[in-house]
Amino acid sequence: xxxxxxxxxxxxxxxxxxxxxxxxxxxxxxxxxxxxxxxxxxxxxxxxxxxxxxxxxxxxxxxxxxxxxxxxxxxxxxxxxxxxxxxxxxxxxxxxxxxxxxxxxxxxxxxxxxxxxxxxxxxxxxxxxxxxxxxxxxxxxxxxxxxxxxxxxxxxxxxxxxxxxxxxxxxxxxxxxxxxxxxxxxxxxxxxxxxxxxxxxxxxxxxxxxxxxxxxxxxxxxxxxxxxxxxxxxxxxxxxxxx
Numbered sequence: 001x002x003x004x005x006x007x008x009x010x011x012x013x014x015x016x017x018x019x020x021x022x023x024x025x026x027x028x029x030x031x032x033x034x035x036x037x038x039x040x041x042x043x044x045x046x047x048x049x050x051x052x053x054x055x056x057x058x059x060x061x062x063x064x065x066x067x068x069x070x071x072x073x074x075x076x077x078x079x080x081x082x083x084x085x086x087x088x089x090x091x092x093x094x095x096x097x098x099x100x101x102x103x104x105x106x107x108x109x110x111x112x113x114x115x116x117x118x119x120x121x122x123x124x125x126x127x128x129x130x131x132x133x134x135x136x137x138x139x140x141x142x143x144x145x146x147x148x149x150x151x152x153x154x155x156x157x158x159x160x161x162x163x164x165x166x167x168x169x170x171x172x173x174x175x176x177x178x179x180x181x182x183x184x185x186x187x188x189x190x191x192x193x194x195x196x197x198x199x200x201x202x203x204x205x206x207x208x209x210x211x212x213x214x215x216x217x218x219x220x221x222x223x224x225x226x227x228x229x230x231x232x233x234x235x236x237x238x239x240x241x242x243x
Contacts, residue, residue, distance in 0.1 A: 002026040003055045005048070012099025013092035015068030019100060020048050022055035023061075023109050032114035032138070032242045033060045033104045036054055037097075037123030039206070040079040043124060044070030046206055047120070047192070054118075057235065062104040066096055076216035083122050090129070090150050097130055101137075114138055116160075118234065119145055120205060124164075130161040131190070138241040141165065141234045143205050147173060147181035153188040162192035163237050165230035167200030171219045195233060197226035205230060 003229045011243035020043065034054045038047045047063045054061035066086055073079030086093055097117075119127035124145015131140045132153045135243030137160040142194040144167050161186065166173065178194075185192045201221035203209030 001056065003052055005052065005055075008103065009085065010099050010103040012097075012102075013068075013095035015092075015096065016070060016098060017065040017099060018070035019043070019065050019103065020051055020063040021061070021104070021107070022048075022051040023060040023107070024055055024058065025109075026031075027058065027109075030111040031060060031109055032116065032238070033107065033110040033112075034238075035097075035100050035104060035115065035117040035127075036061055036063045037117065037119035037126045038063070038067060039121040039123060039203075040073065040078070040083040041212075042067050042082060043070060044072050046144065046208060047123075050120075053231075059238075060107055060110050061103060062100055062107075063152045064097065064123075065099040066093065066123070066173060068096075076218065086122075087125075087150075093129070094133065097126060099137070101135070116140065116238060116241065118143065121145055121203065122236075128162070128164075131158050131162055132188075134159055136160075139163065139237050141237065143230060144170060144173075144200075144202050149181070149184060152184065153190070155187065155189050158185070158188050158190040161237060161241055162190055164192065164194045165205075165226075165233060166194065166196045167202055167204045167223070167226065168196040168198050169200055170202045172202040193233075193237075195200070195230070197223065197229060199223065200226035224235060234240075 124142030
């Protein structure tokens with residue numbers, strides 16, 4: 001296995017976007033691709049590591065820049081400002097996500113009919129929105145993502161299979177939001193699975209979550225068991241949709 005990584009620049013939603021591509025160049029033939037959408041902190045080393053991990057599983061992975069120019073926030077105030085600016089224009093947000101789909105789909109190693117997306121926190125909301133508006137993805141996986149909706153899908157319009165990996169002790173995602181999400185997915189006839197990992201807090205996949213939480217006064221925490229299990233749950237879904 002020879003994982004190669006590179007920074008890639010593309011445009012969408014009125015911005016220059018700076019992503020990070022990872023793939024195994026030693027493998028032959030076209031393969032599925034997975035987009036990785038960052039937390040509210042932006043496209044940082046944690047998200048790059050997840051892209052490399054996906055490449056090690058045999059996928060071409062593109063870590064997506066949803067903020068433009070590769071901007072990142074070093075604290076909660078900066079991250080909130082970046083995220084708020086991004087979600088203020090949902091159509092631009094969709095265009096940036098679509099630009100990432102187009103960019104990874106043009107990769108010589110990729111079968112463009114087999115694209116999935118995963119997202120963390122803010123990124124979870126982004127990939128769920130992509131599913132809600134009917135983007136032709138094979139699957140989307142939200143890790144400790146917001147479940148609130150910008151768009152109510154019509155029955156039969158959700159094409160992607162959905163996996164929500166949620167921390168059962170996540171204080172940032174209220175129970176009524178969970179109930180509303182499930183009701184929305186049921187009404188849309190979506191193929192979805194909701195998994196709540198016992199005791200896991202918001203940010204449970206990120207080893208930096210504890211330090212970030214203390215620095216910013218937020219109820220964040222890493223959970224190695226939930227991290228490992230959610231990654232296995234993702235792989236199980238991908239094995240089915242890419243078969």
